[in-house]
Amino acid sequence: MATLVEKLRKNWFMVGIVVFILFAKMAPWIGMKGGPLHPEFTIKYMAVMIIFFNSGLSLKSEDLKAALFHYRLHIFIQGFTFVFFPLCMTFLMNVLPLADYVNKHLVKGIRVVSCMPPPVSSAVIITKAIGGNEAGAIFNSAMGSFLGIFVTPVLLLTFVGIDGNVPVMSILQTLTITVVIPLALGQYARSHLKKWMEETKPPLSQVGSFMLLLIIYSTFCDTFSTETSQINAKDLLIVGILIFLIQTSFMYLIFSSTSAGNIGYSKEDVVALMFCSTHKSLTLGMPILKIIYAGDAILPFISIPLLIYHPTQILLGSVLVPFVKSWLLSTDLPR
Secondary structure, three states, rough: OHHHHHHHHHHHHHHHHHHHHHHHHHHHHHHOOOOOHHHHHHHHHHHHHHHHHHHHHOOOOHHHHHHHHHHHHHHHHHHHHHHHHHHHHHHHHOOOHHHHOHHHHHHHHHHHHHHOOOOOHHHHHHHHHHOOOHHHHHHHHHHHHHHHHHHHHHHHHHHOOOOOOOOOHHHHHHHHHHHHHHHHHHHHHHHHHHHHHHHHHHOOHHHHHHHHHHHHHHHHHHHHHOOOOOHHHHHHHHHHHHHHHHHHHHHHHHHHOOOOOOOOOOOHHHHHHHHHOOOOOHHHHHHHHHHHHHOOOHHHHHHHHHHHHHHHHHHHHHHHHEEEEHHHOOOOOOO
């Protein structure tokens, strides 16, 4: 019994994922938008702000400055996110006869996912949990989110064939409040608390992990409460499997092409590349979709792939943490 309790305590985050998902399944109304938890404020703002304040508090300023000039890392992540990903998905959707077997709006939703910007939380937390280049992940997640405000509508017009206006100032304001200001405040607090932190070693990573659990819970509440009655289980299963294959294939592609020690990326860089390049933002993506497809009956359908993609990337990343961390800490591969 003592051994089981110790194992559960050691793997509390994975246990938490299961518990929070089950709770979201049983009572999605609590954590869905407009519910008692009010995730549109507590999750969208408070949880993300705590995550980035936590990152600013724990991140060495010199590392963040060094990340600013890591151009090859930035070019790879932004290029993969906004160029390779949508081009590859467009090619696959044209080649594979999915429309013959799956609801055509779900197929369009997969193209929509490929145009989304990177998230401002999950990729950073998973990269940090593994021990990868956290500074590079933060920089690219923030930069990709800002770029996405302008680039994502253009990509949607080009690859999906829609038009619309995006509330640029509103999203910029949200990013400033939830990312830039908390990160800056965390860095400022670190300059005054550095000695205390070194002596006491506060559980910053545990706080970040719990915030991620809240994000997972809220995401699954929205997923379970989404109206899918007009889409059969076969369609959802096919889309879910396809999204899983897309994520794993892209992560493997990035890992295999960048982990060789002679191409200029450290092992910490490879970790950031794997997750920042393949993760897509639900937080930024849904507001853009709701504006572009305002009043359109297909909005719930094209949103489903993104609702599936987001929790899948968090779950898959969480499962991969111990394996990638083991690779990162190994001494027989170049770092």
